[in-house]
Amino acid sequence: MASSPSGSLVSADVRRHNLALVAHRLAQRGPQSRSQLADGTGLARGSVTALVAALVEAGIVRETEEPEAAPRGTASRGRPLTLLRLAADDVALLVLQLDADQATAVLTAVDGRALFRTSEHHGRPMGDPARVLDVLARVLARTLDAAAGLGRRVVDLTVVVFAPIGGTPPVVVADTDFEWGVVDVLAGLRQRVGELPPATLASDGTVAALAELAELEAAGAGVRDLVYAKSNSGIGGAIVADGALVAGAHGFAGAFGHIAVDPQGARCLCGQRGCLVTVAGPDVVLAEAGLAAEVAERGLTDALRELVARIQAGEARASAAWEAALPWIAHALRIVTMTVDPEVVVLDGYWADLAESIAGAFALDGPAIAATATPIAVVPGRLGEDAALLGAARVARDALLYDPLALVTIGAPFPTI
Ligand SMILES: [Zn+2]
Known part of the structure; x- marks a missing residue:
């Protein structure tokens, strides 16, 4: 030895x-x-x-x-x-999130308490990263000011984007919400705000999946293998295998929106043909449902709420748009689940509200093995719209607590002699 x-x-x-x-x-x-x-x-x-x-x-x-607690029948308080x-009352974690409607920042304490929250709509200027980054930088600067006002150092900044990321340093690879190709979000923020706290770029699907996994564990469901798929801004997701997130060699694992489902389909921004997002992405379904103007007027989140309400009410055009998208979604989920073999598929974004119909479409023409094994459960997520924000804060906190005493020095000014 x-x-x-x-x-x-x-x-x-x-x-x-x-x-x-x-x-x-x-x-x-x-x-x-x-x-x-x-x-x-x-x-x-x-x-x-x-x-x-x-x-x-x-x-x-x-x-x-x-x-x-005082013992029963006694007056004493024990x-x-x-x-x-x-405690760590002098530090804070900052999560900055960019979705199709707005930039949101949340400042949390190490114990998870929210200290400050702010958001700003960006108006979704397509193909114009600079204008979106201006808004994101303003929200970040406001939140850094708020942290300073609270007497807290920001020891971690996680920027959550609703898009696949890759590369070193990590960049957004293709954001269909904004018609972006490759965009270096962290560099864009540095240009505008100056020096940043230790910063990470995260795809919303990965952090939200970890938050949903923790929710399932807290509810007593010991899930180890999970597929997380969501649609609000585009279509995204993540894979958890044996309790750990699958990152992939390029960081694309779980970018389900870019599974090429239609070989004859239209060219996607990512360069492939017939990606799921080009045939069943939220903008496609909303346009087919006659709600394109709604998106422009009220934003994507409200338009998707309206879409779900109309589908659930059986409105003809919305229902037809959804029925056209469903087989593609089920087809992609079948490819994914046959590849990774999860216990459960968690659906988030507006798909959470339509989980039952997706589960129904997914069960059609399922493999024969499903009859002999426990079928894969297709269920809605539990955390709603804040899943990615909560997940990012949790992931950052857990990472920091691997070396808790280091919290004292991260971003601290050099001691004066
Ligand atoms: Zn694509």
């Missing part, structure tokens, strides 16, 4: 790992006592006490005294119970 590396390095790694265990437990479960933390993490009580002391000293965790909660 090879000699182990220096003992102090190994123990530093173990300590960081254990600090992360404690911090993640507090993030997932909320305030906990030391003995609850020991039970929940499997660490010895003495270790938890030492780890908590380090986190409290760094300001990452704070003690709160909560009165224990002795106070010391609980620990995530």
Whole structure:
């Protein structure tokens, strides 16, 4: 057996790992006592006490005294119970989201509490990234000001786009909502705002899928293999295999809108022919349903709400548009599910409201194996319109808490002597 590396390095790694265990437990479960933390993490009580002391000293965790529930039939309030909660009151996480209607920013504390939220409509100027980035930069600058006003350093910026991303550094590859080809969103923001906090670009499908997976877990459904598909801005999604997100070699995994379903179809912005988004994308369905003017006047979100209402009411033109799109959607889902074999398909965006009809179309002509195995469940998402925002905040927080003590130094000014 090879000699182990220096003992102090190994123990530093173990300590960081254990600090992360404690911090993640507090993030997932909320305030906990030391003995609850020991039970929940499997660490010895003495270790938890030492780890908590380090986190409290760094300001990452704070003690709160909560009165224990009084025993029944007694007037006494019982002795106070010391609980620990995530604090890190001088830092914040910023999620900036760009969808087909607006730019939205949410500032959250490390424990997940929302501190500030703002949004601005951009009017969807097609094929004009600069005008959209101007709006996105304004919303970001406002939120950075708000963080400063709250006395908090922004330790993480996640920019969520409703489009596939790829490359190093990551860029938007094709955003059909805006008729964009390749756009470097982070560079565009740097040009306008100046230096950014540590920043990541994320596709909405990937972060929303992780949030929906966490919701299923919290509801007691132990799902490990999931396909997440959504349509509001375009069509997107993500694949979770054995509990982990599939990123793919180029970051395109789960870009279901660009599955080429019709070899004779129209050229897509991504360069392929007959992508799902060109035959069943929201703009296509809305136009067929006679709601194109609605999109221009009230924005995509409201137009999709109207579309769903008309389909559910059985209005002829909307129903016909949906019936024309359904077989393509089912066809794409059949390709995806046969490829990755998930337990469940979670549908979000306006598809969540129409999940039953998509499940019906998906079940038609299913493979014979479905009769002998547990069928793949096709269900609506639980988080609604904020799935990507909530997911991005959660992913960023979990990543930061892998090295909780580092929160003290990220973006902090150099100490003055
Ligand atoms: Zn395409």
